[in-house]
Amino acid sequence: MTGDCRDFRAALEAELLGRPSQEKLAGLSWHAHLLGCADCRELLEKEEALEALLASLPEPRLPEALARRVLLRLREDRAVEVRLEKLLELGDAARAPAGLAAGILARLAPEREAQAARLADAQLEKLLDLDQDLAVPAGLAARVLSGLEPARFAPARRARRSWTYAAAAGLLLAFLGRVWWVRAHSAGPAPTELAADGSPAPDPKMLAALDVLEQWDLLMQDDVDVLLSTLGPGDEALLDYR
Amino acid sequence: MIPVRAAFLALIAVSTLLVPDRQGAASAAPQPVPALESARRRWERFSPEEKERAKERYGRFLAMSEEEREQLIESARRLRERTERVQGELAGKDAQRLSTLAPEKRRALVREIVADESRAVGARLRGQFPEDVLARLEKARPEDRARYFRRFRIQQRDRVARYAIGELGKRLALPADEIRRMQELPGDARCEAVLDLRKRLSALDVEVSGLPPGITREKWDAWLALPPEEFFEVFQRYHESRIFAQSKSAPPSPEALRALFEASRPRPGEVVALADLPAEERRARIEADRRERCTKALREGSLLPPAELEALDRKTHAEFFDTVRRVLWNSGHPPWPRRLGGPLAR
Numbered sequence A: 001m002t003g004d005c006r007d008f009r010a011a012l013e014a015e016l017l018g019r020p021s022q023e024k025l026a027g028l029s030w031h032a033h034l035l036g037c038a039d040c041r042e043l044l045e046k047e048e049a050l051e052a053l054l055a056s057l058p059e060p061r062l063p064e065a066l067a068r069r070v071l072l073r074l075r076e077d078r079a080v081e082v083r084l085e086k087l088l089e090l091g092d093a094a095r096a097p098a099g100l101a102a103g104i105l106a107r108l109a110p111e112r113e114a115q116a117a118r119l120a121d122a123q124l125e126k127l128l129d130l131d132q133d134l135a136v137p138a139g140l141a142a143r144v145l146s147g148l149e150p151a152r153f154a155p156a157r158r159a160r161r162s163w164t165y166a167a168a169a170g171l172l173l174a175f176l177g178r179v180w181w182v183r184a185h186s187a188g189p190a191p192t193e194l195a196a197d198g199s200p201a202p203d204p205k206m207l208a209a210l211d212v213l214e215q216w217d218l219l220m221q222d223d224v225d226v227l228l229s230t231l232g233p234g235d236e237a238l239l240d241y242r
Numbered sequence B: 001m002i003p004v005r006a007a008f009l010a011l012i013a014v015s016t017l018l019v020p021d022r023q024g025a026a027s028a029a030p031q032p033v034p035a036l037e038s039a040r041r042r043w044e045r046f047s048p049e050e051k052e053r054a055k056e057r058y059g060r061f062l063a064m065s066e067e068e069r070e071q072l073i074e075s076a077r078r079l080r081e082r083t084e085r086v087q088g089e090l091a092g093k094d095a096q097r098l099s100t101l102a103p104e105k106r107r108a109l110v111r112e113i114v115a116d117e118s119r120a121v122g123a124r125l126r127g128q129f130p131e132d133v134l135a136r137l138e139k140a141r142p143e144d145r146a147r148y149f150r151r152f153r154i155q156q157r158d159r160v161a162r163y164a165i166g167e168l169g170k171r172l173a174l175p176a177d178e179i180r181r182m183q184e185l186p187g188d189a190r191c192e193a194v195l196d197l198r199k200r201l202s203a204l205d206v207e208v209s210g211l212p213p214g215i216t217r218e219k220w221d222a223w224l225a226l227p228p229e230e231f232f233e234v235f236q237r238y239h240e241s242r243i244f245a246q247s248k249s250a251p252p253s254p255e256a257l258r259a260l261f262e263a264s265r266p267r268p269g270e271v272v273a274l275a276d277l278p279a280e281e282r283r284a285r286i287e288a289d290r291r292e293r294c295t296k297a298l299r300e301g302s303l304l305p306p307a308e309l310e311a312l313d314r315k316t317h318a319e320f321f322d323t324v325r326r327v328l329w330n331s332g333h334p335p336w337p338r339r340l341g342g343p344l345a346r
Helices: A003-016 A022-028 A038-056 A064-093 A100-132 A140-187 A204-208 A210-214 A233-241 B002-018 B022-027 B033-045 B048-062 B066-093 B095-099 B103-126 B131-139 B142-171 B176-183 B187-209 B217-224 B228-246 B254-264 B268-273 B279-300 B306-314 B317-329
Strands: none
Touching (some): A003 A038, A022 A038, A064 A100, A204 B033, A210 B066, A233 B142, A233 B187, B066 B103, B095 B268, B103 B268, B103 B279, B131 B142, B142 B176, B142 B187, B176 B187, B187 B217, B254 B279, B254 B317, B279 B306, B279 B317, B306 B317
């Protein structure tokens, strides 16, 4: 995955947040990155297919009886709050002891939370019961699974990618290590053998340059004539044609 | 994406396994085992001080660029070959005197002789170098010179060699395709082609005009059997011995120039004869003797205007020998005709 892939996928993610629409995704299909990236093209097509599928589903409706019960319960809750507020207003007018209202609210809080949770559970149960009554289009499960495939396999792919990067890093380290080794061994002598006189054997690379080391004074002197004299026969012959 | 990643990993793996030993390759070009063995034997003959000095120099050598190291290796190889030749010659002529000297002393004497001879060869060649190249080499630090020198050689091989092949090919009446093929050879091979064509031209000249003066048929045939590079060197030495005899220009007279040439030549026998003196004193004595010989040759041959002859005594050694060099090799009109090849023309 390249940096462009990442940019494109960030844009796609932004469009998928909230309530995505097919129109929004269609706008992304003009993204320049898609011209050269088959993976991202495929990903966008899957997302578009999923959105089209979701858009084809009927809007869920609550049964009338359930709606009535929910509204009734909400009204009851609202009535309790209204009564409490009135009571608190009265307490204020009758110079109720300080902290009375706060104390009452604190005592009521757990009860109110439990009641809200029970209500939410009941509503969810009803909604789920309702889903069972809907007619599901043929092949929907397969299409949904296919659309979700990138997300389902993402962790495995991430793990595989991590291994790949780890292997690349290992190889890179081995490469750098070898470069270092070559330099270290060519820069200085690493005598492992002994010469005839018992002293450490000289570095073969230094021996290969022994001519230079022996002729150093001649080659490095100020007089340029010595260097000129080292012109080979072929190069010397060419001087005649200048 | 996976193939790209796989290719990336494969690339790293391959480069890890095959990373070239660049420094080793540059600092020490692959040498045949005998060369390395010879170096090892020479190393073992070094005194502890010499070994220490060599190690210190090796550190400086490694700090140089690859280009400089390659040129220094090439130049040092030529100096070693010259050293081996001088050793061989001394072993023939001065074997008895040399056998009385300690090995280190013998090596020091050989070094002196090689240095002397190298300066003489360089003095001859400098007259053929382009002035701007020479000026740049002289101004450069010794460490940088090798780099400039190498670039000059490469430039010659790239441009001059193509021209030379064209000229020699025409004189040998080679087909245009053959000339073009040789002109497109890589640098080293192109340079060798020039030497090969010069040798063929020399052979053709002899067929047409007869043997060079003083050379027998057997000797000429033996020369022709040599590889082009060795043929060039042998022929160059012969040519040097004849250059002043061939000069027709007057003044200066060929005899006077030849006398100056002989007076200025290094004489290895002198170095051996003065072996007991400290190196500095020996060098000073040899230089003074050579100066005296050259002054005599310059005066007797009237090779300089009277005012310049009078001023000779006031010159330093360096200035004096610079004058000798100018008279011999660097005059506006070279004392011998340089041509494109062939023994009689040269």
